[in-house]
Amino acid sequence: MLTAYDYPSARRTEHGDIDICLVGDSLAQVALGYDSTTRLTLDEMLYHCRAVARGAKNPLLVADMPFGTYQLGPRDALDAAVRMVREGMMEGVKLEGGEEILDTVRVLTGLGIPVMGHIGLLPQRHASLSGYKVQGKNVEDALSIARAAKALEQAGAFSIVLEAIPSPLAAHITSSLHIPTIGIGAGAQCSGQVLVQDDALSVWSAGHKAKFVRRFAQVGQEAQRGVDGYARAVRSGDFPADEEGYGMSESVFDKFKDALGKEGESSMMATS
Numbered sequence: 001m002l003t004a005y006d007y008p009s010a011r012r013t014e015h016g017d018i019d020i021c022l023v024g025d026s027l028a029q030v031a032l033g034y035d036s037t038t039r040l041t042l043d044e045m046l047y048h049c050r051a052v053a054r055g056a057k058n059p060l061l062v063a064d065m066p067f068g069t070y071q072l073g074p075r076d077a078l079d080a081a082v083r084m085v086r087e088g089m090m091e092g093v094k095l096e097g098g099e100e101i102l103d104t105v106r107v108l109t110g111l112g113i114p115v116m117g118h119i120g121l122l123p124q125r126h127a128s129l130s131g132y133k134v135q136g137k138n139v140e141d142a143l144s145i146a147r148a149a150k151a152l153e154q155a156g157a158f159s160i161v162l163e164a165i166p167s168p169l170a171a172h173i174t175s176s177l178h179i180p181t182i183g184i185g186a187g188a189q190c191s192g193q194v195l196v197q198d199d200a201l202s203v204w205s206a207g208h209k210a211k212f213v214r215r216f217a218q219v220g221q222e223a224q225r226g227v228d229g230y231a232r233a234v235r236s237g238d239f240p241a242d243e244e245g246y247g248m249s250e251s252v253f254d255k256f257k258d259a260l261g262k263e264g265e266s267s268m269m270a271t272s
């Protein structure tokens with residue numbers, strides 16, 4: 001699984017034979033410049049979902065339910081999830097959390113909207129979790145994550161993202177479930193893996209890099225090289241070159257100037 005936020009990034013998931021294309025709410029930070037995923041509205045999410053759906057036909061299309069669209073309970077969640085499917089053209093939705101969202105997971109899956117779970121590090125709760133920290137490091141937390149995984153499976157989730165938890169815990173959870181787990185900072189023993197596409201491509205390389213991010217390309221550096229080169233070439237007069245413009249035969253241009261001259265005369269006669 002890999003994230004996509006727009007048409008070109010979705011096209012790349014399709015070309016890359018990615019199984020699941022995730023319209024992650026990380027787009028709030030990565031694509032929109034917000035300081036948290038909790039800023040993202042449902043309408044903003046839907047706008048990005050539609051662009052991704054136009055770009056990726058083969059991968060399964062899953063999107064994060066934005067913060068605030070499912071926390072009040074199944075009724076609100078259903079309204080929002082129906083919009084994700086109908087307007088956003090998504091095939092499934094992802095919800096962060098465990099026990100507290102089970103009713104909602106049952107309602108959505110019961111009505112035919114596939115739900116992907118997401119446990120461990122929950123970015124939509126970064127405020128109450130005091131930031132983005134590895135979860136499940138002590139016995140109590142590990143137990144509660146393992147129980148949440150089981151409960152989500154029982155409630156009908158078709159898959160679960162395990163974010164930033166110790167690899168042995170993720171391996172145990174994966175082997176204890178019938179549905180696939182998808183890890184991000186959860187080791188190699190998950191059924192699948194996910195990364196934010198912009199992280200994997202290093203589109204934005206400034207700032208902190210989470211431990212689980214591997215750079216598979218250096219797109220940001222290359223893109224900046226292009227923008228810098230363009231600005232330099234325009235200022236120096238190197239761009240555009242003659243062959244980057246459109247010509248006009250001399251005879252046509254001469255006639256144009258003649259015609260322009262006559263126009264000038266006639267407008268002078270009109271004013272005199």
Ligand SMILES: Nc1nc(=O)c2c([nH]1)NC[C@@H]1CN(c3ccc(C(=O)N[C@@H](CCC(=O)O)C(=O)O)cc3)CN21
Nearest residue numbers: 026029030037123132133134164196199209210211212
């Ligand atoms: N670009 C991007 N990539 C992501 O994976 C991502 C987002 N944005 N935004 C939403 C959430 C936030 N996520 C994050 C953000 C930071 C860390 C991080 O830096 N974790 C520390 C853990 C340190 C510890 O607890 O020991 C790390 O150094 O890996 C992890 C997940 C994952 N999601």
Ligand SMILES: CC(C)C(=O)C(=O)O
Nearest residue numbers: 003024025026161194
């Ligand atoms: C990193 C993945 C799992 C995610 O939730 C997101 O991109 O928002």
Ligand SMILES: [Mg+2]
Nearest residue numbers: 024025026064
């Ligand atoms: Mg997310």
